Amino acid sequence: MSQAARAGAVVDRRVRKPWPETWVAAAFIAPAALVIVAVVLVPLARAAWMSLFDISLVRPGDEPFVGLGNYIEQLTSGDFWAATFRALWFTVISTALELILGLGLALLMDQPLRFRWLLRTLVILPWALPTIVNALMWRWIDNAEYGALNALLTQLGILHSYQVWLSNSDLAMWMVILADVWKMTPLVAILLLAALQSVSPELVEAAKVDGATTVQAFRHVLLPLIVPVVLIVLVLRTMEAFKVFDIVWIMTGGGPANATQTIAIYAYQTAYQGYDFGRGAALGYLIALVIMVLAAIYLRLLGRVGRD
Amino acid sequence: MRSSRGRGVLALLAVATLLGACSGAGTQASPGTGNVTLRALFMKQAAYSEADVKAMTDSFTAANPNIKVTTDFVGYDALHDKIITDQIGGGGTYDLFLMDTPWPAEFVKAGIVTDITDKIPADVKSGVFDSAWTAATYQGKIYGVPWINDTKFFFYNKKMFADAGITSAPKTWDDVVADAQAIKAKGIVQYPIVWSWKQAEAVICDWTELAGAMGGANFIDAQGNATFNTGGGLAALEFMKKTIDLGLTNPASLGLLEDDVNKTMSAGQAAMALNWTYGYAVMNDPQNSTVAGQIAVTSAPGQGSTTTAGVNGGMSIAVSKTSKNPDAALQYALWVASEKSQEMDTANAFPMWKASFDKPDVTKANPEYFAAAKNEFENLVARPVVPYYTKLSNALQVAIQTALQGKQTPQQALDGVAAQLPDLQK
Known part of the structure; x- marks a missing residue:
C-alpha cells in the first residue's frame, strides 16, 4: 500500500458516515416541536382533562369528576346559546360588510388613479392600529355626551337629539360591528387587491372586446378568478370574528344587559370571573368545535371551487 | 379560540409557576435576628393613595425596625383576581391583602383568610363604626381589620x-x-x-x-x-x-x-x-x-x-392563611388602621373611628362633609354576604x-x- 493510499484510509475512518436526512430534519425540528408540545399540546390536553371535572378555584380540594357534565350543562343552557347566537350575529354581519366594502375598495385601488399610492397608504391605516386603541377610539366616538358621532349626526340634521349608542341593548352590538368593520375592512381590501392584481388585464380586455359590459366582465371574468382568495378571506375572518373578545370587552364589557356578551366573553366570565375552570375549559372546547365545523364547511367549498 | 384557550391555560400555568417559585419569599423570618419581612397587597384607586399608604407604612417600620413591609398596588378590578390567583393558584405571596365588603364569605369558604376575632383589642372593637366590622365579618367571626370606610x-x-x-x-x-x-x-x-x-x-x-x-x-x-x-x-x-x-x-x-x-x-x-x-x-x-x-x-x-x-363600601385588611408571620401581619394591619394613621389624610378617605368625627382639628378640613359622613356611616347597608x-x-x-x-x-x-x-x- 502506498503512503497516499494509507493516508486516505485513515481519513476515511475519521469522516463519520453522514446522518440519514430524516434524522437531520428531526434534530432541527425537535426543539420547535418540544416547545409546541409544552406550550400547546400539554395545555390543550390539560384543559380537556379539566373540562371533565367540576373545578372551582374558590373551592380548593373539592373537584369531583363529572364526565361530560360540563358539556351537557352548557349545551342545555340558555346563556350559552344566547352568547353563541350573539357571536354568530356579529360574525355574519361584520364579515359580510367587510367583504363587500373590502371588494369595493380593492377594485378602486386597482384602478390607475393618480394618487393611488396615497389611497393605499390611507386605507391600510385603520388596520395598523392595535385593536385596543381602535376600541378605545370608538368608545369615545360613540360617547353619548361628547362623542363625535352624535355631534356629526345632529349637525347634519340626521338626529334631533343625542343617542345613547353603547348603553342601549338594541344599538350596542351594531356599534361594535361598526368599529370592527372599520378596522378589518382594510385587511380584506389588501388581500383582494393582491388577488385582483394577479389576474392578467388581457382577460378583462378580451371580454370587453367581445362586447361585455364592465359589470359583465367583473361578474363573469374577474370574480370567478378571485373566488379562491375570497373564500380564504372568509375562512380567516369568520374564525377570527366568531371568537371576538378584545374589541367588545373594551367597548362595552359585554353589556348593557349582556347585549354584546359573545361566546368568548361568556367563556372568559365563566372561567376567570366565576373561577369555574371546569366549565370554562368545556366552553373553550365547545368554541373550538364550532370553529372547526365552520372551517370544515368552508374548506369543502374551497375544494369544490378548486376542482371547478 | 382553541389556541387562545391554550394560551390562557398556559398563562395561568406560568403565573402559577412564578408564584410558586416566589412563595415563601414573601415572608422570611431570619432566625436569630428576629427580622421579619411582610408583603401587603393594596389598591390604587379611590380612598387612600399610594403616598398615604407609604406614610403609614414608614411610621410603622420606624416604630418596629425589625419588621420590613413591602407594599404592592393594583386597580380595584384586578384586586380580587390577584388575591385568588396568589392565594390559591400560587401558594401565597402576600401576608396581608385588602378585602372588599362582599368578599369575606367567599374567602372564608376558600380557606385563605385568618380568623382574628380573638385578637382584636377591645378599644379597637368599640372605637370603630359597627358598619366597618360588618364589612369584615362572616358568620359572626372577624376576618379583617377595617381600614377604609366608604359609602356613596x-x-x-x-x-x-x-x-x-x-x-x-x-x-x-x-x-x-x-x-x-x-x-x-x-x-x-x-x-x-x-x-x-x-x-x-x-x-x-x-x-x-x-x-x-x-x-x-x-x-x-x-x-x-x-x-x-x-x-x-x-x-x-x-x-x-x-x-x-x-x-x-x-x-x-x-x-x-x-x-x-x-x-x-x-x-x-x-x-x-x-x-x-x-x-x-x-x-x-x-x-x-x-x-x-x-x-x-x-x-x-x-x-x-x-x-x-x-x-357599605368599606374595605378591611385581611391576614392570609399562608402568612408565616401572622402576628406581625396583624400588628401592621392594626397600625395602619389606627386612629393616628387614619387621621393623617382625611381628604381621600374618612377615618373609621367614631371619635375622629368629634375632633375639631380633624374635621376642620370640611366640617359639613364630616357631619354628613357621620350620619350616613351610622346607617350603612351591606350587599349580600354569600359565598x-x-x-x-x-x-x-x-x-x-x-x-x-x-x-x-x-x-x-x-x-x-x-x-x-x-x-x-x-
Whole structure:
C-alpha cells in the first residue's frame, strides 16, 4: 500500500458516515416541536382533562369528576346559546360588510388613479392600529355626551337629539360591528387587491372586446378568478370574528344587559370571573368545535371551487 | 379560540409557576435576628393613595425596625383576581391583602383568610363604626381589620339648585325627583341626574343604597332564599326606572362607572349624583372641573321613616392563611388602621373611628362633609354576604339593566334572578 493510499484510509475512518436526512430534519425540528408540545399540546390536553371535572378555584380540594357534565350543562343552557347566537350575529354581519366594502375598495385601488399610492397608504391605516386603541377610539366616538358621532349626526340634521349608542341593548352590538368593520375592512381590501392584481388585464380586455359590459366582465371574468382568495378571506375572518373578545370587552364589557356578551366573553366570565375552570375549559372546547365545523364547511367549498 | 384557550391555560400555568417559585419569599423570618419581612397587597384607586399608604407604612417600620413591609398596588378590578390567583393558584405571596365588603364569605369558604376575632383589642372593637366590622365579618367571626370606610354620598350642584329656586338639599328620594323635575323644567340641564349604572359592581352599589332607603336591603334571608325581588330591592329598581321614564336620569348612565359620573358632573351636565367619598375632591378640583366650588355634599336621601342609608363600601385588611408571620401581619394591619394613621389624610378617605368625627382639628378640613359622613356611616347597608356573591352580582347586574331598558318590568327581572338562585348557589 502506498503512503497516499494509507493516508486516505485513515481519513476515511475519521469522516463519520453522514446522518440519514430524516434524522437531520428531526434534530432541527425537535426543539420547535418540544416547545409546541409544552406550550400547546400539554395545555390543550390539560384543559380537556379539566373540562371533565367540576373545578372551582374558590373551592380548593373539592373537584369531583363529572364526565361530560360540563358539556351537557352548557349545551342545555340558555346563556350559552344566547352568547353563541350573539357571536354568530356579529360574525355574519361584520364579515359580510367587510367583504363587500373590502371588494369595493380593492377594485378602486386597482384602478390607475393618480394618487393611488396615497389611497393605499390611507386605507391600510385603520388596520395598523392595535385593536385596543381602535376600541378605545370608538368608545369615545360613540360617547353619548361628547362623542363625535352624535355631534356629526345632529349637525347634519340626521338626529334631533343625542343617542345613547353603547348603553342601549338594541344599538350596542351594531356599534361594535361598526368599529370592527372599520378596522378589518382594510385587511380584506389588501388581500383582494393582491388577488385582483394577479389576474392578467388581457382577460378583462378580451371580454370587453367581445362586447361585455364592465359589470359583465367583473361578474363573469374577474370574480370567478378571485373566488379562491375570497373564500380564504372568509375562512380567516369568520374564525377570527366568531371568537371576538378584545374589541367588545373594551367597548362595552359585554353589556348593557349582556347585549354584546359573545361566546368568548361568556367563556372568559365563566372561567376567570366565576373561577369555574371546569366549565370554562368545556366552553373553550365547545368554541373550538364550532370553529372547526365552520372551517370544515368552508374548506369543502374551497375544494369544490378548486376542482371547478 | 382553541389556541387562545391554550394560551390562557398556559398563562395561568406560568403565573402559577412564578408564584410558586416566589412563595415563601414573601415572608422570611431570619432566625436569630428576629427580622421579619411582610408583603401587603393594596389598591390604587379611590380612598387612600399610594403616598398615604407609604406614610403609614414608614411610621410603622420606624416604630418596629425589625419588621420590613413591602407594599404592592393594583386597580380595584384586578384586586380580587390577584388575591385568588396568589392565594390559591400560587401558594401565597402576600401576608396581608385588602378585602372588599362582599368578599369575606367567599374567602372564608376558600380557606385563605385568618380568623382574628380573638385578637382584636377591645378599644379597637368599640372605637370603630359597627358598619366597618360588618364589612369584615362572616358568620359572626372577624376576618379583617377595617381600614377604609366608604359609602356613596349625595352630591349636588348648588348653583343649579339655586337657579331652579331650590333652597335646600333633598331629604328624601321623592325630593330628588321633585328637584330634578324643577331643574329640567327650567332647562338648566337636559338630564339632571347621572348614575354609575354600567353592567358592573357599580350598579349594584347604587341599587343597594336606594334599597336601604326604600324598605331595606336584606337581599337574601337566613335560609338562603331571595328577598331582593320584594320590598326595598324591588322598590329601588322601580324608582330607578321611574327616573329614566321621567327623563330625569341621563340614559347614558347605563354605560357609566363612578369616574364617568365625576366627569359628567364636572362638565356641568348633571345637577346631582351619588358617588364615593373621593368624588367631592375630584368634582371640586379646578384643574378638572368646570363647576369647581359649586358641588355640595350631603348624606344620601332617605325615604319614609328612613332618614338616610348608604351602601357599605368599606374595605378591611385581611391576614392570609399562608402568612408565616401572622402576628406581625396583624400588628401592621392594626397600625395602619389606627386612629393616628387614619387621621393623617382625611381628604381621600374618612377615618373609621367614631371619635375622629368629634375632633375639631380633624374635621376642620370640611366640617359639613364630616357631619354628613357621620350620619350616613351610622346607617350603612351591606350587599349580600354569600359565598356565591360574584355570580349573584353578575346576574343582578343583567336583570337591573334589562328592567332599566324596559325589556322587562322590575318585578319580572328580579323574579328571574330569584328563580336562578339555586343554580347560582351551586
